[in-house]
Amino acid sequence: MKALLTTFDLLLIALAFLTMALGLARRWSLWREKKPAGISGDWQGLMASVLAHRDVLKRPAVGGAHLAVFWGLIIPLIVILAAQFGFNIPKAPANLLSLIQDLAGMALLIGILLLLVRRLRCEDAEGPSRTLLPMLLMLVILFSGFLAEGARLSILRADGFPWPSPLGWFFSLISPASPLFMQMMIRLHFFAVLFLIAAIPFTFMRHAVASPLNVLYRKQGARAALTHPSIESGEIGAKTVDDLTWKQMLDAEACVACGRCDENCPAVISGKPLSPRKIIRNIREQMETVSADKNHLANGHEPPLLENAVSADEMWACTSCMACVEHCPVFIEPLDKIIDMRRYQVMGEARLPAEARLMIRNLDIYGDVQGEGVAHRADWAMNREVPELFQTASRTEDDLEILLWVGCSGAFHPRNQETSRAMVKILKAAGIRFAILGKEELCCGDPARRLGDEILFRKLARANIVRFEQYQVQKIVTLCPHCLNTLKSDYEQLGFKLDVIHATELVMDLVRDKRIALKYPVADRMAIHDACYLGRYNQVYQPPREICRGVPGTQLKETARNRESGFCCGGGGGRMWLHENIGQNINVVRAEEMVKTDVDLIGTACPYCLVMLDDGVKSLELEKTPKVADVIDIVADAMG
Amino acid sequence: MKIIVCAKQIRHTYTRTGSSPQSHYISPEDNVYRVNPHDEAALELALRLKDEHEDIAVVLLTLGPMIAEEEIRRCLAAGADDLYQIDVNGQPPSQSDAISSDPLDQADPLNQADPSVKSDLMAQAVKELKGDLVLCGKASVDKGSGQVGALLAHRLDLPFVSAITELTITDPSTGSTGGTLKVQRSAGRGVREIIECKLPAVFSVDLGPDLRMPKFSQRQWAEGYVPRQLDYGADVEAPKIVCTHRFQPRPRPKLVTAPDSRLNAYERIMQLLTGSKVEKTGEVLTGSPESQVEGIIAFLQANGFLESHSADQ
Numbered sequence: 001m002k003a004l005l006t007t008f009d010l011l012l013i014a015l016a017f018l019t020m021a022l023g024l025a026r027r028w029s030l031w032r033e034k035k036p037a038g039i040s041g042d043w044q045g046l047m048a049s050v051l052a053h054r055d056v057l058k059r060p061a062v063g064g065a066h067l068a069v070f071w072g073l074i075i076p077l078i079v080i081l082a083a084q085f086g087f088n089i090p091k092a093p094a095n096l097l098s099l100i101q102d103l104a105g106m107a108l109l110i111g112i113l114l115l116l117v118r119r120l121r122c123e124d125a126e127g128p129s130r131t132l133l134p135m136l137l138m139l140v141i142l143f144s145g146f147l148a149e150g151a152r153l154s155i156l157r158a159d160g161f162p163w164p165s166p167l168g169w170f171f172s173l174i175s176p177a178s179p180l181f182m183q184m185m186i187r188l189h190f191f192a193v194l195f196l197i198a199a200i201p202f203t204f205m206r207h208a209v210a211s212p213l214n215v216l217y218r219k220q221g222a223r224a225a226l227t228h229p230s231i232e233s234g235e236i237g238a239k240t241v242d243d244l245t246w247k248q249m250l251d252a253e254a255c256v257a258c259g260r261c262d263e264n265c266p267a268v269i270s271g272k273p274l275s276p277r278k279i280i281r282n283i284r285e286q287m288e289t290v291s292a293d294k295n296h297l298a299n300g301h302e303p304p305l306l307e308n309a310v311s312a313d314e315m316w317a318c319t320s321c322m323a324c325v326e327h328c329p330v331f332i333e334p335l336d337k338i339i340d341m342r343r344y345q346v347m348g349e350a351r352l353p354a355e356a357r358l359m360i361r362n363l364d365i366y367g368d369v370q371g372e373g374v375a376h377r378a379d380w381a382m383n384r385e386v387p388e389l390f391q392t393a394s395r396t397e398d399d400l401e402i403l404l405w406v407g408c409s410g411a412f413h414p415r416n417q418e419t420s421r422a423m424v425k426i427l428k429a430a431g432i433r434f435a436i437l438g439k440e441e442l443c444c445g446d447p448a449r450r451l452g453d454e455i456l457f458r459k460l461a462r463a464n465i466v467r468f469e470q471y472q473v474q475k476i477v478t479l480c481p482h483c484l485n486t487l488k489s490d491y492e493q494l495g496f497k498l499d500v501i502h503a504t505e506l507v508m509d510l511v512r513d514k515r516i517a518l519k520y521p522v523a524d525r526m527a528i529h530d531a532c533y534l535g536r537y538n539q540v541y542q543p544p545r546e547i548c549r550g551v552p553g554t555q556l557k558e559t560a561r562n563r564e565s566g567f568c569c570g571g572g573g574g575r576m577w578l579h580e581n582i583g584q585n586i587n588v589v590r591a592e593e594m595v596k597t598d599v600d601l602i603g604t605a606c607p608y609c610l611v612m613l614d615d616g617v618k619s620l621e622l623e624k625t626p627k628v629a630d631v632i633d634i635v636a637d638a639m640g
Numbered sequence: 641m642k643i644i645v646c647a648k649q650i651r652h653t654y655t656r657t658g659s660s661p662q663s664h665y666i667s668p669e670d671n672v673y674r675v676n677p678h679d680e681a682a683l684e685l686a687l688r689l690k691d692e693h694e695d696i697a698v699v700l701l702t703l704g705p706m707i708a709e710e711e712i713r714r715c716l717a718a719g720a721d722d723l724y725q726i727d728v729n730g731q732p733p734s735q736s737d738a739i740s741s742d743p744l745d746q747a748d749p750l751n752q753a754d755p756s757v758k759s760d761l762m763a764q765a766v767k768e769l770k771g772d773l774v775l776c777g778k779a780s781v782d783k784g785s786g787q788v789g790a791l792l793a794h795r796l797d798l799p800f801v802s803a804i805t806e807l808t809i810t811d812p813s814t815g816s817t818g819g820t821l822k823v824q825r826s827a828g829r830g831v832r833e834i835i836e837c838k839l840p841a842v843f844s845v846d847l848g849p850d851l852r853m854p855k856f857s858q859r860q861w862a863e864g865y866v867p868r869q870l871d872y873g874a875d876v877e878a879p880k881i882v883c884t885h886r887f888q889p890r891p892r893p894k895l896v897t898a899p900d901s902r903l904n905a906y907e908r909i910m911q912l913l914t915g916s917k918v919e920k921t922g923e924v925l926t927g928s929p930e931s932q933v934e935g936i937i938a939f940l941q942a943n944g945f946l947e948s949h950s951a952d953q
Contacts, residue, residue, distance in 0.1 A: 236856045350853035357850065365672050365711075366654075375657045375670045414903070439669050455859075 009190070016194035023201025024209060030287045031249030041216045049215045055329040059260070063329075065114040072108025073138070076101050076145075098164035102149075105142060106167050112138050130257075134196065134205045141192045148185035150175035155182065207256040211330040214254035217247055218331040222489030223537055224322045226336050229343070231455060237343025240303040241286045244337065251332040252284040261324035261334060266568040266590075267317040271583025274317035276324040276334035282309035283337060306341055313582060315341045316353055320450050320573030321532040326564050342452030352451065356577040360453055367442040367460065369577075370412040378438035380410070380417040386424055388438035389471050401433045402506070403473045405487065407480040408443050409607030415614075416479075416607040422636030423479060423503055429639060430515040434477075440467050444486040451574035458494070461486075465496045475499045477506050479632065481533035481540075481606045482572070488538070502534055504605045504631055508543035511550045511635075518638040521553030523601035523627070526634075527594060528556065529613060530566030531606030544605050544631045551638045559597050567593060569616075571608035591616025595626060602628045641819070641839075642697045643686045644771035646762060646792075647679040647715055649708040650782040651748070656888065661943040664888040673708035675715055678777025682845035684852060685807045686775055687719040693809060697721045701765055703758055704728045706867070717854030717862035724769065725867045726761050728753055749783045750886045754879040759791035764872050766796060773821070774842040778803050789844035799837050801825055803846040810836070 048054045053070065057063035079101050089097070116135050150171025153162060157177070162169050175181065200206060219225060227245065229235035238244055261276035262268045268275055283306070290303045318338045325333045345351045352360060362371030378388060389403065404427065410420040427434050442464055445457035464487075467473075476498055478484040488500040510516045526548060534540045541563050548556050561567045570586030580586070591613055594602050602617070604610055607630070614628040629637075651671045658667035683700070690696040700723045702712060716723050752758075766774055774796075779786035786802075793800030806824035825833045826846050837843075854862070899908035925935040940946040 234856075234860075346853070347856045350855045352853055357853065360853075361850075365674055373654050373670070373672065375655050375667065414907070455856075 012191075012194055016198040019198035020200050023198075024206075026291075027201050027206065027210070027253065030291050031246050031253055040220070042218055042220065043216065045218055046212060046216045049330070050212050053329075055331075058327070058329065062115070062118065065111040065118075068107035068111030069115065069138070072104045072106075072111060075104035076108075095164040099166075102165045102167050105146060108138065109142055109167075112142070131204045134199065134203050137192055137196045137199070141189060141196065144185045144189040144192060146171040147175050148182050148189060151178065151182035151185060155179060204256065207254060207330075210250065210254040211256065214250050214330050214332065217250065219247075219333065222485075222492065223539075224325045224333060224335050225489055225493070226339050226449065228493040229340075229454065231458065236347040236454070237345070237452065238306055238337065238340035239344045239348060240305060241283055241290055242303055243344070244283070244340065248333075248337055248340075249283070249287055251334075251337070252280050252287060254330050255280045255284065255332050256330075257281060258329070260327040260329065261332075264323035264327045264565060266319055266321055266323065266570065266586045267583075269567075270570075270586045270589050272313070272317040273311065273582065274314045276338075279310055279314070279334045279337060280332060282306070285309065307345070310341060312345070312351070312353075315345070316578060317575075317582070318573050319532075319568045319570055319575045319586065321568035322536040323532075323565070323568065326536050339450065339452060342450075343454055344452075346452035347455060352453070353578055355579050356451055356574060359577045360448060360451065360456065363443055363448055363460070364456055367463075368408045368412060369443060369447055370408060372412050374439050374442065377406075377411045377441055378436065380406075380412075380420050381424065381436065381438070384421065384424060386438075387435040388440075389435045390438065390440060391435075399433060400435055400474075402427075402475050402477045403471075404434050404436045405444075405476050405478040405480075405483055405500075406436055406441065407478060407483040407607070409611075410479045411441070413607060413611070415611060416630070419479060419607065419610075419630040419632050422630070422632045425636050426507060426510065426516060426632065426639070430510045437467060444483045445490070446482040446486040447574050447577065449486070449490060450572070451577075457490075461491055461494055465491065465494065468496070468498065473498070475501070477501055477503055479503050479607070481531045481538070482608065485533045485537045502538070502540055502543070502605065504534070504543040504547060505540060507632065507635055508546050511547055516635070516639060518550050518552060518635065520638050520640045522551055522629075522634050522637050523554055523599075525555045525557055525597075525599045526601035526603055527559050527597045527599045528562070528631075529559070529569065529590070529594060529602055529604040529609055530562055531604060531609050532566065532568050532572055534605055535563060535566055540605075544603060547631055547635060548603055551634065554601075557597050557599055559594055561593065569604075569606075569609040569612035571612040576608055576612075585616070585619075587612040587616035588619055591620055595620060595622060600624070600626050601634070602626050603631045603634055604628065605631045641693075641695060641772045642699060642770060643689065643773045643775060644699050644701050644766055644769060645679065645683045645686050645720065646701050646703075646774065646776035646788070647683065647712060648676040648777065648780050649702060649704070649706065649712055650674065650676050650780055651707065652781055666888070673711065675708055675711045676777050676780045676782075678779060678781070678845055678847055680715065680777075680851040681847050681849055682775040682777055682843075683715055683718065683720065684849040685804075685845055686773075687852065688849070689807060689809060690719065699724060699769060699771065701726070701762065701769075702867075703761060704752075713862045713865070714854055714859075715851065716865060717858040718852050719854075719858065723865065723867045724765060724870050726765055727869060727871045728761065750883060752783060754881050754883070755785050755787035755791055756880045757876060757878075759788050759795055760877050761872055762788070762792050763795035764875070765870050766792070768870065772819075772840045774798075774840075775807075776842070776844050778844045778846045786844070789842060793842035796840075796842065799841045800843070801835050801837060801841070802844045803827075804835075804843045805832075805846050805848040807843070 049056075053063060053067045056066050079097060112135060115131075116139075119131055119135070146167055149165055149168035150173070153165065153168050153172035154175055154177035175185075196205065200208060227248070229237065235243070241249065255277070257277050257280075259277055265274065265276055286304055286306065286309060293301065293303075315338050318335070320335055320339070322335060325331075325335050358371070359369050363369060365371070366373040368374070368377065378386070389400075404423065406420050409416040411417070442460050444464065445460035448454075448460065449457035476487060478487060478500060481502060484500055484502045487498060491498065507516075511518060528544050528548060530536075530541060530544075534544075545556060548554060567590050568586060569590055570580070575586075594613065595617060602613060604613060610628055610630050617625050617628060650673070652674055653666055653671050655670050656665040656667075657670055658665040683698070686696075686698045690698055698720045700712070700715060700720045702723065703726045706712065706725065712723065774792060776789045776792070778789070789802065790800055801823055802825070804823040804825050808822045809819055810822050811820035819839045821837050821839060821841065823835050823837060823843060825835055827833050899911045901908075903911065923939075925932040927935075937946065
């Protein structure tokens with residue numbers, strides 16, 4: 001099979017690689033010369049993701065097929081490249097190499113057939129056509145290679161079964177013992193490989209370059225962090241694709257539309273028009289339009305508006321649950337693009353959905369989502385001897401262990417006020433020196449930020465940061481995962497780093513250290529609903545579960561979708577304040593799923609989830625409605 | 641056509657959570673500084689006219705110090721073209737003592753100029769700015785007299801319609817003949833009136849449309865905008881009425897016909913018992929009966945319920 005290369009062949013190879021390079025350079029220009037994103041490469045993550053397919057293998061079947069195709073292409077490529085140097089290899093390793101080569105080919109065959117069948121059965125109209133050309137090319141490469149090998153074996157007519165090439169032997173049964181046929185097959189094989197290489201930038205195979213690049217430049221630091229536009233210099237979100245950073249464009253370039261985002265998106269599942277995959281595809285289409293239209297743009301043509309491709313219903317349907325980000329095998333984030341689009345709609349065009357305007361206005365004037373005003377922020381703690389920071393202003397350094405960040409829900413929503421009081425009870429029982437900000441606390445700004453009003457978010461955040469600095473706050477415990485994520489990750493973008501943990505993390509430690517005793521059972525069977533901002537965003541999966549396992553006489557069950565795959569309650573991303581007119585209600589979908597687990601108590605650690613799920617289970621009108629409670633409430637109840 | 645929208649910057653006391661009787665139980669955080677919501681509704685009506693017709697200029701007119709500057713700039717950013725501020729410093733105050741130079745004191749409804757003085761200043765401004773239509777809020781939520789619009793119309797000798805909720809131009813011609821407007825007025829209890837009126841005119845606006853959100857470009861423009869000053873110096877009438885005292889409502893138990901059934905038993909009972917949303921903390925006196933009596937008398941004296949000599953006897 002070893003064919004020494006002629007000059008003509010070298011020319012062809014050079015041509016193929018030149019075509020690939022030029023094609024890639026053209027695609028490159030779609031995204032490379034754009035707004036900076038300020039990120040650096042992550043080589044370790046790249047190795048794990050590309051060589052071991054760590055994230056692709058989260059779907060074992062299709063991921064395995066992809067792994068087989070990947071190595072089935074890479075191994076023979078390396079072997080053939082090495083063969084061109086004509087090393088003198090002893091017989092045994094050469095045979096082994098040949099066997100590996102054959103096995104790789106077999107893996108490629110199986111993988112490609114699996115993927116092909118899956119593609120052809122796919123219901124998406126353009127699904128099969130997009131990937132058919134590269135797949136057929138690979139099949140041509142495969143069969144021509146094996147037929148050449150088969151022909152070689154039939155020419156040699158070796159005795160017995162040729163162990164180094166079992167599949168070649170099989171093909172030798174059907175291929176003629178003709179050197180001409182063998183040469184033809186080798187040429188076909190060679191041309192098909194070159195064609196595939198040259199076709200990389202122009203077909204679906206582009207992902208072989210773009211996706212590893214995207215993995216290399218994956219977002220570091222806080223998970224699914226939003227972009228941090230410089231409002232002062234007029235960056236107010238994404239009006240056109242030109243307002244996206246190069247990383248966001250590389251995201252679009254790296255997408256192969258595998259659809260794992262859609263499979264996990266609560267908006268898609270509940271029948272909303274939003275599809276994270278379509279958002280990414282829309283962005284790439286517009287990138288291509290802008291790139292093809294460069295001369296027109298120079299003559300004063302405006303680039304197409306993103307809102308022409310992505311409707312308002314789509315961008316406002318996102319609950320910012322991060323499921324799409326979590327499940328993307330190559331770390332594409334539709335989420336930050338959706339929020340960027342919202343930002344432009346809200347700040348640039350003042351098109352905030354009408355039902356959310358009152359909340360945003362209240363946030364602006366009164367500093368909380370309910371519009372009750374800061375004067376009422378400590379009402380839940382009245383006459384309950386909850387220390388407020390301004391009262392303990394003269395404290396010494398070690399007086400205060402933690403600042404309890406109550407949040408708008410905990411301070412104003414009657415249901416969540418119970419949770420705040422329960423937390424106070426726990427902290428007092430454990431003897432922790434804590435304080436609340438009381439009337440000096442403002443909303444953390446999460447609803448404003450996720451709804452796209454970045455200006456308002458900054459205003460609230462700066463006011464809060466001033467308080468933290470004034471009292472030299474060291475450690476914050478939040479009751480709400482949204483506050484947790486905002487104080488921990490979003491405030492870091494504003495240059496303020498704090499040690500922030502969620503209440504369940506603290507309580508887990510207290511239970512572990514036996515500083516509080518869980519004495520009384522609260523339910524027979526219970527399940528935990530993972531809050532998106534606690535689980536996926538901040539990787540706190542274990543504490544709520546461990547706490548609930550510590551409650552005597554309570555069996556902890558898991559729901560169908562949990563942890564990384566946990567299903568959103570429908571309240572995040574500002575959806576709490578928006579109407580849900582299209583499709584099913586997300587909270588009802590989740591509630592149906594939760595009651596199937598046959599539990600009588602649903603525990604969650606998020607005030608939004610609590611309200612949404614409680615509404616959900618009640619609207620199911622079951623004979624026996626499971627109770628929904630915050631994990632903190634459960635702990636307080638179990639303490640007696 | 642020029643529409644003048646009168647916008648009042650107010651200190652809105654939304655609750656009383658303080659503990660000191662001298663301050664009427666109002667603590668600083670019980671206040672928010674904002675533009676009177678009725679005036680915001682008036683601005684929105686004006687902006688809707690501006691959306692539909694060309695050649696309409698919307699001018700904001702505000703009286704007194706900029707106590708809610710951020711909010712008035714937000715109004716400007718929502719789509720107004722200009723902002724004029726009338727200086728009231730040096731005006732005879734409604735109270736005997738002079739107006740404090742502290743703008744926060746001037747925000748106190750008790751220290752505000754009387755409606756006739758306000759309307760005089762505003763009438764001069766409207767004449768100077770040559771407004772064709774003047775819109776103002778039905779009443780302000782801090783003072784609530786509801787007189788200024790009517791007095792302004794009287795001083796300008798213009799037709800006046802109160803509490804309008806909709807405003808359309810039926811004949812957009814301007815000039816000496818004047819255009820015609822059709823307004824919808826809320827006559828209370830859900831009764832509506834449709835009224836036709838010739839320009840120029842003065843309308844006061846009831847709550848209804850919410851003021852639109854400002855766009856970023858306008859917001860930036862409004863941030864750098866320098867309000868134009870109008871000063872009428874001593875050229876103003878003396879106040880006709882003087883407000884001497886202003887009492888805050890005493891907390892009374894709210895009448896609850898049926899407790900909210902969604903609440904739990906504890907909260908239902910609390911709702912029946914207290915009625916009021918905010919729990920007040922009193923001071924518990926301890927010690928001998930004599931010292932407790934002394935404590936009560938001291939409290940009553942300190943808060944002006946008792947003249948000190950009567951306690952001595």
